Amino acid sequence: MAVVQAFSETTRVRAALNLFGVLALGGLLAGYLDQPTPALQSYLYAWILFLVLTLGLLGLTLLAHVLKAQWTRPLLRIFEAGGGAPSLALMLVLFVPILLQLPRLYIWADPEVVKQDHILHLKQLYLNVPFFLGRLTFFFAVWMLLAALLRRSSLRQDRTGDPAERDYRTNLASGGLAAFCVLVTFAVTDWVMSLEPHWFSSVYGIWFLTQMAVTGLAFATAVLLLQANKRPYAEEVTPKLLKDLGTLMFAFSMFWAYITLSQYLIIYSANLPEFVPYYLHRSQHGWQALMWVVAALQFLLPFFVLLSPAAKRNARIVLGMVLVILAARVVDTFWIVMPALRHEGFELRWTDPVAVAAVAALWFSVFLGQLRKGALVPSYLPSKGADSHASH
Amino acid sequence: MSHAIEVTQGPKVYGYIAEFEEPEQLVEAARKTAEAGYRDFDAYSPFPIHGLAEAMRFKDARVPWIIFVCGIIGAAVGYGLQYYVTVFDYPMNVGGRPNHSWVQYVPITFECGVLFAALGAVVGMFGLNGLPRPYHPVFEAKNFERASDDRFFLVIEASDGKFDPEGTRRFLEGLGPVEVNLVEAEEV
Numbered sequence: 001m002a003v004v005q006a007f008s009e010t011t012r013v014r015a016a017l018n019l020f021g022v023l024a025l026g027g028l029l030a031g032y033l034d035q036p037t038p039a040l041q042s043y044l045y046a047w048i049l050f051l052v053l054t055l056g057l058l059g060l061t062l063l064a065h066v067l068k069a070q071w072t073r074p075l076l077r078i079f080e081a082g083g084g085a086p087s088l089a090l091m092l093v094l095f096v097p098i099l100l101q102l103p104r105l106y107i108w109a110d111p112e113v114v115k116q117d118h119i120l121h122l123k124q125l126y127l128n129v130p131f132f133l134g135r136l137t138f139f140f141a142v143w144m145l146l147a148a149l150l151r152r153s154s155l156r157q158d159r160t161g162d163p164a165e166r167d168y169r170t171n172l173a174s175g176g177l178a179a180f181c182v183l184v185t186f187a188v189t190d191w192v193m194s195l196e197p198h199w200f201s202s203v204y205g206i207w208f209l210t211q212m213a214v215t216g217l218a219f220a221t222a223v224l225l226l227q228a229n230k231r232p233y234a235e236e237v238t239p240k241l242l243k244d245l246g247t248l249m250f251a252f253s254m255f256w257a258y259i260t261l262s263q264y265l266i267i268y269s270a271n272l273p274e275f276v277p278y279y280l281h282r283s284q285h286g287w288q289a290l291m292w293v294v295a296a297l298q299f300l301l302p303f304f305v306l307l308s309p310a311a312k313r314n315a316r317i318v319l320g321m322v323l324v325i326l327a328a329r330v331v332d333t334f335w336i337v338m339p340a341l342r343h344e345g346f347e348l349r350w351t352d353p354v355a356v357a358a359v360a361a362l363w364f365s366v367f368l369g370q371l372r373k374g375a376l377v378p379s380y381l382p383s384k385g386a387d388s389h390a391s392h
Numbered sequence: 393m394s395h396a397i398e399v400t401q402g403p404k405v406y407g408y409i410a411e412f413e414e415p416e417q418l419v420e421a422a423r424k425t426a427e428a429g430y431r432d433f434d435a436y437s438p439f440p441i442h443g444l445a446e447a448m449r450f451k452d453a454r455v456p457w458i459i460f461v462c463g464i465i466g467a468a469v470g471y472g473l474q475y476y477v478t479v480f481d482y483p484m485n486v487g488g489r490p491n492h493s494w495v496q497y498v499p500i501t502f503e504c505g506v507l508f509a510a511l512g513a514v515v516g517m518f519g520l521n522g523l524p525r526p527y528h529p530v531f532e533a534k535n536f537e538r539a540s541d542d543r544f545f546l547v548i549e550a551s552d553g554k555f556d557p558e559g560t561r562r563f564l565e566g567l568g569p570v571e572v573n574l575v576e577a578e579e580v
Contacts (some may be wrong), residue, residue, distance in 0.1 A: 079498070148398070261495075261498060264495065265496070265498070265499070268493075271487050271489075307460070309454075309456065
């Protein structure tokens with residue numbers, strides 16, 4: 001059987017994705033004209049879902065250049081394609097409709113609400129629209145610059161084979177990773193936490209960083225394993241790589257559970273009136289069902305399945321687990337974002353899947369386009385000489 | 393000392409030991425020994441060698457299961473202790489929370505699971521290996537002290553069904569060792 005090249009024909013797929021994405025956005029616009037606020041809520045949810053994926057892949061790109069580990073080799077180009085400057089630019093453009101209708105989603109942007117709310121009035125020093133826009137611009141500028149410089153160096157080393165490129169990326173990514181974590185903390189505070197501006201949590205930044213790591217790694221692993229019988233991935237997907245990926249997925253899943261429970265446990269223990277409404281609201285009126293689905297799919301199932309060393313070496317089991325984890329991300333993000341906006345209890349509207357489909361189609365179109373711009377697996381080794389002896 | 397005479401006496405033989413200079417040779421020898429159908433053999437090396445366990449077709453998965461069961465027991469003990477203390481032995485009203493506040497139990501339940509699993513790993517590994525063991529017949533073999541320095545050894549034991557004094561010796565010699573020697577069994 002001839003081995004097929006992965007992602008060899010994407011032009012027509014991308015055209016179809018673009019068309020589908022625009023049509024879905026049109027459907028969403030019809031929903032918006034009918035009932036503006038619920039449609040905007042759906043759209044914000046879809047945007048945050050893909051923002052977490054994009055930033056997760058950017059974070060993993062930075063991590064890959066710092067670690068230079070063997071397991072990053074077949075995944076690096078997937079990280080770069082989804083977490084690159086073009087994907088970030090897409091997310092920035094897709095945020096514009098939200099900016100135009102900011103007070104419908106973020107009550108601190110509504111002068112009428114702020115006038116009657118003393119706490120929001122005091123918080124206006126930070127939570128005001130011009131400063132919000134300034135921060136947004138700054139976050140995206142730094143991320144896009146980092147992504148573009150690393151991507152350019154990575155592709156350049158493929159052509160020239162100059163090993164100095166690797167040291168340049170490691171230096172850039174070391175500082176970049178620290179900056180990335182700080183900026184993500186501020187960014188998710190702005191875009192997600194401020195949906196409930198009376199509430200705050202200091203674990204929020206790292207909570208989202210774990211979500212990003214889990215999402216990015218699960219997505220990249222799923223792409224790799226779904227194309228594992230094609231070139232050039234076929235030679236790369238070895239039992240050793242699978243075991244590494246399975247172990248990382250297991251560890252990130254546990255880290256997610258640790259941080260998620262930490263935030264809940266601290267708020268549960270303190271039992272203070274300004275903190276508990278967040279969880280009170282999310283554990284009743286139907287929202288609690290999502291909580292249990294997420295606990296089962298994001299932690300319990302992967303934990304017990306990936307505990308076994310034999311399961312971690314089995315491509316079908318690892319693929320099954322990363323797909324389960326991605327499903328958990330879709331539910332979890334809904335549980336985090338939507339209770340802040342839909343106060344009447346759990347509710348799924350037709351605009352929710354339409355918004356996700358619209359953003360997904362456009363995102364995948366950019367992703368596939370970027371994937372085609374370089375070799376799917378870098379020609380150079382991420383860590384020359386650090387072979388099997390290092391793993392003893 | 394004549395090996396041939398002792399071999400014919402049978403029960404005093406523990407096995408044959410082959411000495412190798414390179415770790416790759418040991419892995420290759422272990423692979424061929426397993427392929428030839430031997431089961432009771434062991435490899436000795438100054439450091440862990442990647443792929444040696446696979447080459448020996450070592451498939452003993454008892455330690456992971458011991459770890460798993462110990463982890464479950466530890467988690468149950470951790471949870472049970474907290475449940476007993478806060479619900480039966482010394483119930484207290486803490487800010488109106490129920491006595492059985494399971495969320496608070498999670499960290500200690502988890503830690504006890506990890507503790508018991510780790511202890512299970514150490515005790516299980518030692519137990520299944522028959523450790524601590526102050527004496528082993530292979531210690532008497534020629535040059536064996538170099539197994540903790542720079543040499544690699546493979547021993548086919550006489551308890552193996554395929555073991556045949558002359559055939560096994562010739563088989564080991566065919567694997568390209570530095571030399572092959574007899575290992576005498578412990579006096580009973």
